[in-house]
Amino acid sequence: MSAWFSCSYMARRGVAAGRVGKKHHLTEAKQGSYQYVYGPYAAPVLTIAPGDVVVAETLDAFGGAIKSVDDRPSQKLKFPFVNPQNGPIAVEGAEKGDVLCVRIDAIAPRGPQPVGTSALIPEFGGLVGNAGTPMLNPPLPERVMKYHVTESGVRFNDKIVLPFEPFIGTLGVSPQIEAVLSLQPDYWGGNMDLPDVAPGAIAYFPVQTKGANLFLGDCHGRQGDGELCGVAVEIPSTTTIHVDLIKSWAIVWPRLENERFIMTIGSARPMEDAARIAYRELIRWLVADYGFDELEAYFLLTQAGRMRVGNMVDPKYTLGASILKDYLPSK
Amino acid sequence: MSAWFSCSYMARRGVAAGRVGKKHHLTEAKQGSYQYVYGPYAAPVLTIAPGDVVVAETLDAFGGAIKSVDDRPSQKLKFPFVNPQNGPIAVEGAEKGDVLCVRIDAIAPRGPQPVGTSALIPEFGGLVGNAGTPMLNPPLPERVMKYHVTESGVRFNDKIVLPFEPFIGTLGVSPQIEAVLSLQPDYWGGNMDLPDVAPGAIAYFPVQTKGANLFLGDCHGRQGDGELCGVAVEIPSTTTIHVDLIKSWAIVWPRLENERFIMTIGSARPMEDAARIAYRELIRWLVADYGFDELEAYFLLTQAGRMRVGNMVDPKYTLGASILKDYLPSK
Amino acid sequence: MSAWFSCSYMARRGVAAGRVGKKHHLTEAKQGSYQYVYGPYAAPVLTIAPGDVVVAETLDAFGGAIKSVDDRPSQKLKFPFVNPQNGPIAVEGAEKGDVLCVRIDAIAPRGPQPVGTSALIPEFGGLVGNAGTPMLNPPLPERVMKYHVTESGVRFNDKIVLPFEPFIGTLGVSPQIEAVLSLQPDYWGGNMDLPDVAPGAIAYFPVQTKGANLFLGDCHGRQGDGELCGVAVEIPSTTTIHVDLIKSWAIVWPRLENERFIMTIGSARPMEDAARIAYRELIRWLVADYGFDELEAYFLLTQAGRMRVGNMVDPKYTLGASILKDYLPSK
């Protein structure tokens, strides 16, 4: 256990207190049908205890349907059956009002090279007329990119190799009575596409239902802020997460911590509302757990808050507000 | 001249080619009346040549009117006479279609401690009902903070000292026929409140008028992303800039570079439009100067672009899109 | 059958061709449990044929929980169990790609006076910090209004009586694989809160699932544009609708017609995206059914389009774009 992890909310407040329990392998075969909504209506494929580890074989966001640069996304993708998810994973003892902790331990590309895919999809993306912001302009051409991705880098083209900085694009718990497309990020997590949800971080989600119903998928070999064209370096993966449960922690939106900072995550449109949500929730955190009064926290974030743009392309935009632990009283 | 500077757009394309010319002292006395609009209607206080250096005595954003924590901003501030600016500074040879280069060499706090001021101002700020997003809720109390600021840190309170990371909050050139409040950021620069406009960076502005009419002011001892409550660590300063001119460089929005990255800066509401503007302009840059085709640049920024939130409180929100020079072909 | 109805899309293209079939009474008793999501997972409470009429006993948006002006909404409402809906009603023969036609024939208040309720609910409303646009300001007080509502008027107070102009606040079909709160409007209809969905109008919804799964509820005695505080004149009602089915009509968002105009309905945030969606879809309609080319339709709506603001308070804002039939070639 790394030094900082022992000081994390997960280790200090979790039911398992940082201990590692049983390891579960959620292979493609065990998963069977992948899921396309975050909701309470599908039966769990796996039930785990707090402290358990899950090694999941995730599909890429296209379910592997885009196999070559000659494929046309509009022909290969059958909306709404995109962004397939592993899960739901039930967590023993979880109930509404708790917080599910997901420490991300590892993400490895899985399958033959070139294992990474990106694409221009009609009516989708941050700099084109799309379903949410429709325009009369003619569309861009469809285009598929295939990237060689290993732990030593993402080969963008013959000249440019970008660092391998993998993360989980879509991760979260079930809403209480809704079942919402895995394409959407919201207060339960989902398709946040936020690069900080990466190995070395712990994500916290507000449990809405008995068992929590954890879902995950959509791993990325890397991504720029905003996921500009709408499609990162999409990879199938073997992803390892360590799960725990904090009882009775009232959080409204997902949170995250790593060795350096604590973060709150908001998803909304317009983008300023995502920023407001994230900062508003971070003030709540500073007040509840660090002894600030509300206005003092407002001033501190004015001078030292940081904002990460996750996605600017999904049904809601996702931003993460954070502050370095260096600036906070030690816990 | 540092190594990277010799490879900068300013040094390579500027009229002065990186050479340092005359040094001008724009003291409070020489400035006389400070300016409250960015426009072509005021006579220059100073005329300089490309390559010249200006050492300006800037006022804080309140023109020094908030002297103690007992002052009430609503009584001390006389809108629209806030955010006073040095300038206009005419640059010989500048005309519409050129680009003004402003390398920021130094920013030092000026005046007695505590030299830094922040405040909660009624109807202003990122997490309150305000003039642009009005609400019926009761306002927050007015409050003033005074911070001790030196090169070794910003003393937020007895326990927290934040790094001194100064930058110029408001910097830019005159619009062609408009005169717009110095509170507003726009395609000519202005009140961008973007922490990257800091010593070590070169900012580039599209000249709109003969002589460019450079303005600057509103220095900050530091600031978090978004300038959440609307008021950073406001300081009067002695600020040193090195100015040059690039002839016939067609840029639409401000740009910036430093040792590590190139950045384009967009200001708009809603926030996603600022993000779109910034990324759209960065694609133009990658195409014009780095040999990418447009869709290739779109993909590259999807995987490697970065987005900095400057302000989420001014009349337009400001975001900076950037990419590390490491990922670009060398110039 | 009124003269214009015989020229409507419903009468001309519907499977039942305007004929009236069986009348079904969907009483509270028959409904049993009301529904809180629009989705495909609940079993139909009623199956009808195209041409059938349904007389539904709807609850008010609070399920009747707010009984007096002394009630506090925060104590009486148990989110997400608000905005109860009748349904789902399966329609024989409906399948994805079809359009469900709902002619609204009558809406009558149901129950003892004062039968109308409005309220200020914490963290909800168009002019207060709320869940989607959070603020630090203190909240407004909770407040409940009870209105006497009959066909001759809504008694706002002792001096002001407003016209009774009832409509269905929430109406639509099930998404394909999602189950989404009845609080949300979207491309399947839902909580549009658009006053044009009123007796005399026919609404058209794009069917997403086998049987369409029609839901309705949330009737209003009247409402201003935008539903400003978030709560209209909420009434329990007896609502009569006439349902038909148009096979293979590809529409993307809800449409509506009445004697005077045709309308397309968009729901999104920010509000301009709802406007774009509505006008974009209206151009599609003008091109497909009225012989315009796309740019000609763009010009026509520039000069003659009309925009109605439904709600500016729900998870998505709803706007209706319309054009008078007088300006269109007759069908």
Next chain:
Amino acid sequence: MSAWFSCSYMARRGVAAGRVGKKHHLTEAKQGSYQYVYGPYAAPVLTIAPGDVVVAETLDAFGGAIKSVDDRPSQKLKFPFVNPQNGPIAVEGAEKGDVLCVRIDAIAPRGPQPVGTSALIPEFGGLVGNAGTPMLNPPLPERVMKYHVTESGVRFNDKIVLPFEPFIGTLGVSPQIEAVLSLQPDYWGGNMDLPDVAPGAIAYFPVQTKGANLFLGDCHGRQGDGELCGVAVEIPSTTTIHVDLIKSWAIVWPRLENERFIMTIGSARPMEDAARIAYRELIRWLVADYGFDELEAYFLLTQAGRMRVGNMVDPKYTLGASILKDYLPSK
């Protein structure tokens, strides 16, 4: 004087109390150079007294530069020299804190037929990528429409004649120290493109400077809500206005009244902020002049407020919130 006018704010509170003073002819010759900014820096072309009438010869929004359907806007228009304005007109006695009243008496097309112009301009319009919401999509083709416009109608094409419903697209007073493009609407009026600013209405503007500096121009033969493609039926006109002054009336945004309703006008992005501004200001009006308390006014507008979309294409979007005088206590 019509019956309702004698009850108007202009007639009841104006310095001239409804009386008609001198008539001034602001011909093209007298105007000389037209204005392209709303500001205090140009000398008045005319000085009038409260009660005076001005008959102005306005140019169309293109200054007449687009003469035929074969012209290309991108070649004929020289940004920022578009939307030429008559003025500034100084009003004796006007000073900051007053309100300028402008009753619109008549708007007649001026010049040879076809006198009306519309156009698709690159990077401009509500359903295309544009300067404020840039996209990578290819642009639409440029296109010019010429319309025959008389008091009996606007001939859209051979089959469609739309009613002649003229209004002033751009009207307002000078900001205090700014000079802002006549393309922009704001709290001083400007390019609101709101069809209610029509003969029979009185517009009220908050005076910011000594003399008020009234500007007007950009008359439209008619326009749909939102001015979708960005260009209405642009006409040169002879426009007659009756001007008065109300001393010491504290209004923050433009207001309007006609025989049927009172309206407040907000301009902002995103569009919901324009709606918030307009409704917030209408609540202020109901409280100050009609005896409502704030929450009561909030409820009343929830049930009876109306919202008109002026433009969704200018630098700020303009919406007008109104309520019928029938629902208000008589004055």
